[in-house]
Amino acid sequence: MSASDRAAPAIPDDDPTRTLTIAGPDGPATTWISLAGGTYAMLITGEQTNGRYCLIDMRIPDGGGPPPHRHDFEEMFTLLEGEIEFTFRGEKRTVRAGSTVNIPANAPHNFRNTSGAPARMLCMCTPAGQDEYFLRVGDRIAGADAPPPRLTDDELAQRRQRAADLAPEYRSELL
Template identity: 70%
Template sequence: MTEENTVANGAIPPDDRTRTLVHVRPDDHKLKHIAIAGGIYTILVTGEQTAGRYCLIDMRVPPGGGPPPHRHDFEEMFTLLDGAVEFTFRGESTTVRAGETINIPANAPHFFRNSSDQPARMLCMCTPAGQDEYFGRVGDAVDGPTASPPALTDQERTERQKRAAMLAADYRTELLVP
């Protein structure tokens, strides 16, 4: 009996002993911290660690920070830990506050912005994974979650935007900016 048939018949597949427990500690020096979209994103759990099922990202978003309008073919869920962030989903805006969770369905246009004068922090889970790799390729590595993003020249900022646009399709993402 194949694994597909086993699941279809209601039985749970056998334990995949090649997969290991993932235990993340905030002071782990192996964590990747990336400056992107005005904030610092720490990749807590990678797609590689979950066999591509999901990734988990700790996002620290300063006042005014956030990505441009975009959409992608994967689910994205955010839980606000601190502060408040304004999410725009299909053109409608809503403010999400600490303790609240919001789920963005696959393919829906959206973006978020910290429109307050205080930093915000949220966890973002993407399923399936891939966003963790995309961020690593388009952002700038920094030393830790509370590091300041590098001061970029206008030319460097333009280069990052071009790289993000060029790689977007490889990561099932469409940037909705001119």
């Protein structure tokens, strides 16, 4: 039996309780956080997509990026500006603006801006949850140009410990 011979499942009725979402980094509903040396805007949250995905605008200064990690959800990055060095299963690749990178679930990876200039990318995670994790681990800031908080060494250690403690709840593992 071919795929064309099978009856397609019915498309569910429209859910009028879900609304159109229009998001931008300057939108009044956008939450900004400082995390992993970068400034992240929560553009589309899991709450808005019924948990299907989230979309995060990431502004990564030179030297910024998360530690090596892995998680059981798909993660896709589209570089809007600059370039980022991605490490995927131990192999480094430099990716430039205009490129899209998909990280398969469970694969060890991280990224770092080693370009000497700022970079910006969109990150989509499916299903959602990374947005909630980032909000619980990062520090809220006023906007894209707001400086990161000045943290003491003890406060930085507390942030790293909180990220490690919460990672399993969000299906992630810091390596």
